[in-house]
Amino acid sequence: MTLRIGEISYTNILPLFYFVDRDKLKEEQFTFIPQVPAQLNAAMSKAEVDVGGISSFAYAKNQHDYTLLPDLSVSSYHAVGSLFLFSKVPIEQLNEKRIALTSSSATTIHLLKVILAHFYQFKVHYEVEEPNYDKMLAQFDACLLIGDDAIKATWCKEPNIYQYDLGELWYQFTGLPMTFAVIAVRNEIVETKVKELELLNRELLFSKEMSIQTQFQPMIRQIMKDHAGDLPFWSNYFNGLTYDFSEAEQKGLLSFYDLCYQLGYLNEPVETLKLWQPVKDKLTK
Numbered sequence: 001m002t003l004r005i006g007e008i009s010y011t012n013i014l015p016l017f018y019f020v021d022r023d024k025l026k027e028e029q030f031t032f033i034p035q036v037p038a039q040l041n042a043a044m045s046k047a048e049v050d051v052g053g054i055s056s057f058a059y060a061k062n063q064h065d066y067t068l069l070p071d072l073s074v075s076s077y078h079a080v081g082s083l084f085l086f087s088k089v090p091i092e093q094l095n096e097k098r099i100a101l102t103s104s105s106a107t108t109i110h111l112l113k114v115i116l117a118h119f120y121q122f123k124v125h126y127e128v129e130e131p132n133y134d135k136m137l138a139q140f141d142a143c144l145l146i147g148d149d150a151i152k153a154t155w156c157k158e159p160n161i162y163q164y165d166l167g168e169l170w171y172q173f174t175g176l177p178m179t180f181a182v183i184a185v186r187n188e189i190v191e192t193k194v195k196e197l198e199l200l201n202r203e204l205l206f207s208k209e210m211s212i213q214t215q216f217q218p219m220i221r222q223i224m225k226d227h228a229g230d231l232p233f234w235s236n237y238f239n240g241l242t243y244d245f246s247e248a249e250q251k252g253l254l255s256f257y258d259l260c261y262q263l264g265y266l267n268e269p270v271e272t273l274k275l276w277q278p279v280k281d282k283l284t285k
């Protein structure tokens with residue numbers, strides 16, 4: 001058995017991977033490929049990765065080639081805490097301004113474009129840049145960062161910089177949750193690696209359940225060794241995210257896709273989400 005698994009190298013997705021039995025999966029010749037979302041999106045489309053966390057926007061662009069694991073995502077119903085627009089002026093004054101977008105994102109950069117074009121009716125000049133808060137703000141009016149880059153930037157917060165959480169903005173305008181990452185599988189893998197996929201799906205679901213059951217505590221203790229931030233900060237962060245992909249999250253995501261299509265960010269509409277159907281009787285760990 002072999003399977004190449006893309007693992008987003010940000011803290012936000014850790015609950016889906018922390019309790020995975022890596023030794024068992026490595027014995028089965030499964031490999032883990034840790035990269036930022038934009039790199040994983042590209043690796044997946046080049047068939048260098050079989051299955052893994054990718055930007056939800058990347059699924060829309062490859063909807064005919066990918067299938068989604070049905071109960072897993074990185075979503076939020078309000079503020080996320082790791083997706084921020086940092087701006088020198090209030091958001092209401094960003095019309096015709098210049099914004100730097102992090103090169104590691106696909107979903108959130110389009111979410112910002114949707115919010116500013118559709119809800120504010122602004123025309124903005126965007127450029128994609130390496131995620132570097134100081135460099136970006138030295139050259140642009142505002143910058144968008146995601147993941148651990150965004151978290152770190154909030155820790156060195158400057159008083160004169162306005163800060164907007166993209167999850168919160170989306171919720172304010174739509175009343176819907178937003179899904180940032182999905183777990184996608186290349187369609188040929190669905191056909192050819194049934195057992196491998198079932199094993200991985202079980203492990204990811206197990207990790208999600210254990211993370212929730214333990215209230216993220218063992219995982220947070222580990223994170224605190226590698227990053228700054230205290231227990232209340234990380235508890236609040238993980239409790240603000242949801243790892244399900246139920247009807248509500250799917251509805252939010254389809255609305256986002258619809259706006260992306262209307263605004264020309266997607267060439268084709270996404271009418272339905274193609275969800276993988278595991279073999280039910282094998283779903284016990």
Ligand SMILES: C=C(O[C@@H]1C=C(C(=O)O)C=C[C@H]1O)C(=O)O
Pocket residue numbers: 008010012013037038054055056074080081082083104105106107108109146147148180181
């Ligand atoms: C919640 C987050 O979602 C991430 C945002 C992504 C994107 O913008 O493309 C992709 C994967 C997610 O891990 C985050 O980075 O903070």
